[in-house]
Amino acid sequence: MFSRYYDRTFVRVLTMTITLLAALVLSISASRAQQYTAQEIVDSGHKFFGETSGGLATVVEKIFASYGLPNGYLLGEEGSGALIGGLTYGEGTLYTKNAGDHKVFWQGPSLGWDFGGEGSRVMMLVYNLDDISSLYNRFGGVAGSAYVIAGVGFNVLQSNRVLLVPIRTGVGARLGVNLGYLKLTERPTWNPF
Secondary structure (H helix, E strand, C coil), X not given: CHHHXXXXXXXXXXXXXXXXXXXXXXXXXXXXXCCCCHHHHHHHHHHHHHHHCCCHHHHHHHHHHHHCCCCEEEEEEXXXXXXXXXXXXXXEEEECCXXXXXXXXXXXXXXXXXXXXXXXXXXXXXXXXXXXXXXXXXEEEEXXXXXXXXXXXXXXXXXXXXEEEEEEEEEEEEEEEEEEEEEEECCCCCCCC
């Protein structure tokens, strides 16, 4: 009697364990299917940035090592200038595997020891984006730049759980460190606040 009970219980526990493991594997596979690999990002970046993308693979490797696989990315252009206080305006397209493509605009102020101006092509890697509406928010962070003529750099911006990692390759002259935010919107606006 005891062995029959033990056999049934063992079979039930084994069946439940296998079912849970299968669900976990499928969940991880589904999650990975919604994320972008480093090669997909580098390939997209090379097409977008063109000749100025020499250090792109190195920057992407560093970001992926720190933050993992993004579940979206933005490609766009921006212009910014600063003389202690600065402004940034940009526009681009958000690409996702599960929610389609969306036009996005961004603008924002900055304050700090920052001088110069630049025109940049921007790729923003997007992490932890569960819903597109989470993107339309203010993302704060610290940025720094030091280049004349051209350069490639990145910084990290955060709003709640969502992370933006803008990778910029720009033309201009810029030197400084600043504190600021980018406000992402569905429509263009001149109001950076």
